[in-house]
Amino acid sequence: MTGGRVIAVGGHESDGAAALTGVLGPEVVRVAGGRELVREVRSARADGERVCVVPMTLGRDPSLVADAARTLLALDASERAGTVLAEPFATTAHLVGWLRTLATRVPDDRALLVTAPSGDPFSDADLFRTARLVRQYGRHRTVEVALLGGDPGLAEGVRRCRALGAPRVVVLPAAWAVPEPTGVPHAEYGGPLLSGSAAAGVLASRVREAQDRYERSGDDGVKRALAADHDHGHAHSHGPDGHDHYHDHGHDHGHGHSHSHGHGDRHGPGPDPGGEHHHRTPSHAPRTGAEPPVRHQGAAPDLVPSHRSPR
Secondary structure (H helix, E strand, O other): OOOEEEEEEOOHHHOOOHHHEOOEOOOEEEEOOOHHHHHHHHHHHHOOOEEEEEEOOOOOOHHHHHHHHHHHHOOOHHHHOOEEEOOOOOOHHHHHHHHHHHHOOOOOOOEEEEEEEOOOHHHHHHHHHHHHHHHHOOOOOOEEEEEEOOOOOHHHHHHHHHHOOOOOEEEEEOOOOOOOOOOOOOEEEOOOOOOHHHHHHHHHHHHHHHHHHHHHHOOOOHHHHOOOOOOOOHHHOOOOOOOOEEOOOOOOOOOOOEEOOOOOOOOOOOOOOOOOOOOOOOOOOOOOOOOOOOOOOOOOOOOOOOOOOOO
16 A cells, blocks of 8 residues: 555454564554554554554454454544555455465375464354365365364364374464474474465455545445454354344444344355354355455465365
């Protein structure tokens, strides 16, 4: 973004943006959100710079997107003018594709251990779903999950893979903050998830799209992002008896409403690849239509996954 400041906001996937150091260039400001985000935006706007905020989730942290939007709403009108909120860095569909690319470099007799820092129970559950899709469309018989700071942890994940007969275990990073498994017997590192040039290319694409949308229609991306975590969490985890809740969709009905439904309905135009029933949101689940590939010099070619196993 020429003449502007790019601010990358990190959550549990990047240890509050700390793990983005060394991945993003020095020209990108890295913050954990909240007051840090407000301070950076105000500083840029005071200097007359345009601002683009990019939530650096890889698809497992929709709350990061919504929280960034709520933070920007707290700014006054002069600070919000010229400030845009980009689409999340990636979706879980991108994450599955990138992990599959890493997996193609791993010998068939190895087990894959998809690893990320633990978040809330729903983010952790998404990691298990991601690992299942990596296995479904890959050639490795054993694909397990490890949650840094959670259960199963890294050592337990390696033990499970070994118990299933794998001679060696390759740790695939499904987040920005995944250290190499030094000191863990029979484990080796299969990352990083993206090279620095590939990450820079995706980031530049998100910034360019956000700026073009703002200049074309005046859409700063904030209103849409407020609903990013709408279907994430206990409030939308519903059992066989259905559920009642009130929620604001971000558009005017002229009234609030409450509704109940069971599992006889279908959300979305087709079946979910993992056979699960859930609401779809852009930052929380793979899209049914493939996003056009991002092409840039030095980037990994498989930025947007196909749901067919490479042969």
